[in-house]
Amino acid sequence: MSKLGSIGARLHRGEVSYDFIGKRRLWFTISIVLVVVSLAGLFARGLALGIEFKGGVEYQTNVKVTSSTVDDFTAAVKATNAKDLGDPIVTTVNNDKVSIQTRPLSQDDITKVRTAVAKQAGVTVDKVSTQQIGASWGSQIANKAIWALIVFLVLVFLVIWAYFREPKASMAAIIALVHDVTITVGVYALIGFDVTPSTVIGVLTILGYSLYDTVVVFDKVRENTRGITGNNRFTYSDATNLAVNQTIVRSINTTLIALLPVGSILVVGTFVLGTGPLKDLSLALFVGIAVGAYSSIFIAPALLAVFKEREPGMQALRRRVLAKRGGTVTTASGAPVPVAATAGATAVGNEPAARKQDRPKAGTPVASSRPVKSSSGAGRPQPSRKPRSKRGK
Template identity: 40%
Template structure:
């Protein structure tokens, strides 16, 4: 490495008081792009605010899951799904009315899937007996003047949904344990604990959003949840890797505290996290617009929604929860306390 490269890299880990003052006087976007450490993310006041925000989000999500619950898809709850080709006369409202007229009660849900000639109206209801299924098929065919063979129905057992749920819980536990072990080996126990809390926040917050808005939970939702947890781990590891780099020799100098060096690391990864999030969100939005809105593919809608929510939540937790929590855990250690006191004492002597 040349001397010029060494000189260029040095300010990324060592900043004087004048450097920070100058950085804070620059524009918002300049500070964001340059990663000067001018944004206070892990300072005591900022940490308290972020903990309160995160706690409020968690409480709202947990209360929603307790009192509002979820809207399980037919794959989890079981039931009968009936499909009929859509047309100008076969709409969600007309099919719902025909269903009620045939069986004497309303269906659980009626929605349109697909576009053009492939469009269908899908009716979901509780499990129907053979007699009721035949009555419904005959009633729909008679009402819309179509062949009974054009009306298809299928039953899904709730046992299958229970098996999916059990496997999802097992996969989630295995994933969290594997992440905890990896980060504990790669970094240290405080980083591992902070990363695990961040992942738990992602699970609760994402699930809470689904509960609040009433989106239907399907197997695609489960797949999407496990996918976004992987994204969150990646983002957290990127931030923690920079933190480790900046704090590797923190005790050898009395210029900056562990908290300040961590704050600098977070600032230096801001743009990378933002770019990664934007790059991840854009194809998801494209998936929603093209596959869901234009083509009406219901399964892709479930997958896209969970990923969109999860990417945003994962970015928030890796920066604004995992990093502040890491500093809080580190400041409980005696060596970090002694070093912080030494830095403060040095500054007081310099100011006298």
């Protein structure tokens, strides 16, 4: 077995553990910084809406692209002095095509600009294609996208609530989704990529990906916390932390496998094609998948633990657990050290040296004057059974 596979197996069995939940203040701080930067970029620079959303006229023609093509066509279009022309957006497609986008123009001005583009390209007017897109059509797309997002979030909240029978899980998942969308949109604003219908499709797609990863972690949390109030060994945060450790290798593997092809599409769409739906779609997917993996590991489980720890039953459980530990076993951030679910498990934290010396090694039987209850992989107490030779007939 490879070293990475061995680490993953030990994480899943609870033999090693990293205190993700105990360091939640660090993760929350990082997320707040990312969200603030994204919102600052969004309000300061705004989104570069594509022609599909703001309306206008697009001209395309074949031409041999040079280093001065963009400047030459920009000057040629401005020289027409068309009314309400504004600043034309000139982009090159590969090495043999140029695209010019302007604001909505009258029919006479459209003809003037088309003639200027044909003259600059050295082709006849009929070789210049034009496409008019009304702002109302773009507005309809934007409204439908917003409604689709709202309906999606409502359905997600209800489905997760019904599946886990826990509204707090729905709240944590929704907050993580909003976190992912905000950062993705902020990246679009900071980079300056055009927002097109392909971008909307990409954003809605990453919501599903992020949600899938979060639900997998939550499902493991539910397994680890079933009947948790009947023991005094670990808190809800400890069991949640164990769930994250048990699923982190899977999350990393699936994220990397998804990012590799999406990253290739992004490179091809940006540096080879230069423009088009591939670039717009791949950027949303790339950023969203990466941020979604981060939120499903560091944000959503930590939020769920925070919400659940406020319940009276979980607070009473925490007091019992800390009393049993003597109230001295804490992490560097001040959170209790997670107790691993299996015997001899190690947790990250400042465990006293005396306790480390007294702790039995993994797999070593522990003598006791009373029956010892076995534990599952999630650390849940199980009823003990007498050896077959000592059972009563």
